[in-house]
Amino acid sequence: MNIDKFKHEHVAILSAIDQLRTLARSGVAAQAQAIAEQVVAMSGLVKLHLAVEQRVLYPAVQACGVARVARLGRQYETEMQGIAGDYLAFAGRWNTAVRLAQEPDAFRSEANLVLHALYQRMRREETELYPAVEAI
Template sequence: MRPTETYRKHHQELRAIASRIEAVLDAAAITADPSAAVVAVRELFGKFSIHLALEDNSLYPRCLRHDDLDLRQIATRFQTEMGDLGTRFDSYKRSWPGPLAIARNPPQFVADTITVLALLKTRVAREESEFYDIVDKVA
């Protein structure tokens, strides 16, 4: 089993959740019934919070202390470039804690959700294409 296998599985799950969210991102439908969006977003909150905590508190710190210079450099670069994703995601969660908040402004919820999903997808894609393979190779 590759050292990044758990993280890669999380990424698959996050992509699936993102697809479910994107399928319900219609302001008119959310106005009529926000429940489908709420369920999908809550699932994202749970999975992504765990995933970020594991990466930011375990994987990245280990890579930053590793003997391999290339791994340390890429981990540093990724942490610098994408380090505020957790903060942005926390802000998103505070803005949209449940159905009442979402129902108050569905168009803004849709816009904010599109933004946070784009950030998530970018991080996932870059980690898989630029970072995880190096982690697996030197581990």
């Protein structure tokens, strides 16, 4: 299975996270409109990536015929449900400039938790899941 598309999507998502961090460092209230727009744009990338993983990657990995890799695919799919839910809730809360301007500290706190979890997950996929898939 060719997973280059997934890797390219990770690069795009990580770039979007970096752009969001840059904006937040300039001041959440001062950059509220730009941050809200970035959250919306990033959500499109993340949702597309999650949908393709769910429809294509996980079923293919679980049906690969290599027990260890299939188990890994199931584990990753199960774990992603929680991470995806947390991210989607975050994106739904922080996609308006008004809310960002009113609660900049809450945004920073939640962004640090949710985006760090998303970042860590993508790194694990790149170092554990993707190499296992490429090896079969």
